[in-house]
């Protein structure tokens with residue numbers, strides 16, 4: 098089966114019913130996508146399919162309907178995306194395990210809503226758990242990223 | 250300390266400390282320097298100037314032995330060395346090192362004593378010194394108890410200073426310029442004529458001279474990095490998906506494993522059939538491990554599915570089958586024969602209560618999972634004469650020794666790659682998951698195997714925070730608190746955890762009453778009694794152990810007494826507190842929140858709580874509003890004093906993160922048992938706080954306390970009682986049982 102991930106086509110030989118999460122992690126060694134719960138409760142596995150944030154633990158490989166993007170497609174340490182820049186400036190991460198998912202969720206929000214209110218952020222980001230409790234800084238970083246992206 | 254000095258002097262470790270520290274080995278053994286592990290495998294031209302600094306021609310490596318479980322201690326350790334060494338820590342390699350006696354943690358051992366942290370009397374300080382030496386001799390390299398910064402801040406700065414002066418000595422020998430005329434800057438020794446010699450170029454020469462150890466530390470006024478806002482060294486990696494955790498380890502030829510253990514912890518297997526699992530796609534084998542079975546497969550998903558398909562006939566464990574039966578066992582343990590400690594006994598409680606109108610209350614705190622977001626995992630390669638382990642652990646020396654024991658391979662040939670953890674909250678003080686991973690890998694020598702627990706396995710096989718209950722009796726007179734008699738009842742965490750990783754120390758369990766007996770209140774008649782219930786099941790340290798429950802009991806009961814006295818919750822606490830640092834944080838939180846009582850208008854309420862844990866006084870004020878959807882936490886003010894703050898941006902994150910952890914679990918988390926089995930197996934039933942529920946935080950660190958202490962835990966304990974107090978102010982309903990969503994709804 099062919100998957101388009103971050104602009105590159107990858108061929109995987111894995112069963113249709115395997116969650117995309119495990120195909121990415123164990124099949125293709127894209128480990129920025131994290132396993133936290135496997136049941137759509139934590140958001141650690143969030144990736145984009147055709148620009149929309151989805152829980153990759155809930156998408157069977159056979160059902161992937163479009164192009165997959167992981168956090169690497171957003172930006173890299175040498176070429177940071179504005180959201181990542183804001184995450185760094187606000188020093189959001191503690192253990193950091195949830196943060197790829199948080200950032201991909203925030204990217205989805207900001208692509209649809211360039212000037213989110215606190216309520217908008219609450220609504221969009223509350224499916225992403227952070228056991229370290231970085232929520233206050235996530236809120237601040239989403240606002241900062243939004244204004245940076247509007248000015249860009 | 251005046252009035253609050255009257256703490257009963259009994260300690261669970263004084264006996265063993267005295268023998269180990271003073272008699273058996275003699276003073277020489279105790280005071281001689283610990284060996285430098287880096288010297289063992291140095292190549293020609295490399296210098297290990299202290300156990301924490303290694304310099305080669307290629308670069309500088311800092312050994313940062315305390316585990317980073319999210320609290321940012323890797324960066325703090327590097328920054329402490331860098332301040333004296335004059336290097337940019339972002340340009341060097343950080344290495345957690347191999348487990349070694351040189352990296353022992355004395356503070357966590359000293360903190361386990363039956364003395365409150367604010368007691369700086371002769372006996373307390375002497376016994377603390379003895380405990381430091383016990384830790385040193387046993388090489389206990391724990392990360393925990395919010396002890397890392399407290400324990401290492403001088404050691405690491407000294408290491409940086411020693412390395413710097415030794416490099417200067419090498420430059421002096423080379424150039425003939427006296428060491429006193431040299432300075433250092435950004436990884437270079439600088440000569441008076443501004444010639445710059447890189448440290449890396451001096452490594453070989455520095456290795457040949459005796460390290461210069463007699464170096465005074467720079468005063469805070471000269472610091473260029475410490476105490477100023479700086480970026481965590483891992484922040485870019487953690488914001489770009491490039492940070493690798495244990496669960497991400499990938500090795501050539503690696504296989505993947507999942508575990509299926511008895512949901513009744515400690516029960517065995519009557520029988521099992523691997524056939525259904527072995528017939529599944531990608532499954533290589535089924536092996537027996539501690540507590541159950543494991544499946545080795547071609548990827549984690551295949552392993553998870555096959556582990557579910559295993560047919561096992563489990564034997565029941567020896568603990569009560571249901572939560573009701575466990576609560577009954579705890580209630581039954583509130584009896585004289587279970588009394589374990591009475592570490593506070595001031596005035597005459599019985600006399601004060603007799604004839605007074607006695608106020609009574611009972612409080613309960615549930616089992617809780619740690620539930621770090623990264624499920625437990627370890628990757629292990631067993632070879633003929635070596636074991637290599639990749640995992641995140643708070644007890645590296647215990648992991649090393651366990652690997653030697655399981656495989657029969659010499660501990661010297663165990664290599665541990667200690668990795669950053671995706672959270673821990675105390676869970677990685679245990680190493681059960683690593684032992685299983687070693688057993689799994691030992692079944693297939695030569696093949697690296699990554700063992701990952703499913704979330705369900707992680708929740709079901711935690712060593713949870715124990716059930717804990719408390720009964721208080723008290724009295725008030727003339728608008729003041731007159732008497733407080735608190736009984737605290739729980740299985741002994743010391744007996745359970747120490748039994749797994751070390752030996753069970755004799756004597757009373759101070760942790761059972763942490764957050765109660767050691768609070769710096771001078772209530773005239775004041776008693777705290779610990780009752781050690783039967784074990785129930787294996788339990789573990791959960792962020793702020795003991796205090797995470799006791800502070801809820803103690804502060805809630807104190808609030809009830811203050812309310813009965815008709816006094817102001819802040820004013821009466823200030824009147825009762827007899828410890829300058831603690832008084833200051835209460836005054837600060839009052840000022841920050843414009844405190845003028847608990848009444849902040851209709852449909853709203855304001856609560857307050859104070860706790861002294863891990864040597865840090867913390868006061869929290871919380872405002873709540875009743876909404877149509879339930880109680881909303883609006884704002885939280887936190888004032889604390891951990892002494893000198895080295896890392897202010899991270900320190901604030903530890904305060905708010907610990908408070909979110911304390912609040913979220915108090916709101917909606919518990920583990921309950923039926924048929925010996927945990928009922929909450931994933932985050933759908935164990936949610937914690939979500940972003941939409943997160944209040945606004947205001948924090949202040951006073952920086953006035955004399956001793957440097959750590960912040961990973963202290964803001965956890967007062968969060969639950971402050972929230973309960975705010976809910977009382979808003980609703981008139983006193984919540985005496987966690988989680989609070991048993992009684993109220995949250996928005």
Ligand code: FES
Pocket residue numbers: 131132133134135136137138139140141142143152153154155
């Ligand atoms: S792993 Fe997919 S939502 Fe938790």
Ligand code: FES
Pocket residue numbers: 190191192193194195196226227228229230231319622671672
């Ligand atoms: S930073 Fe640790 S789970 Fe979010």
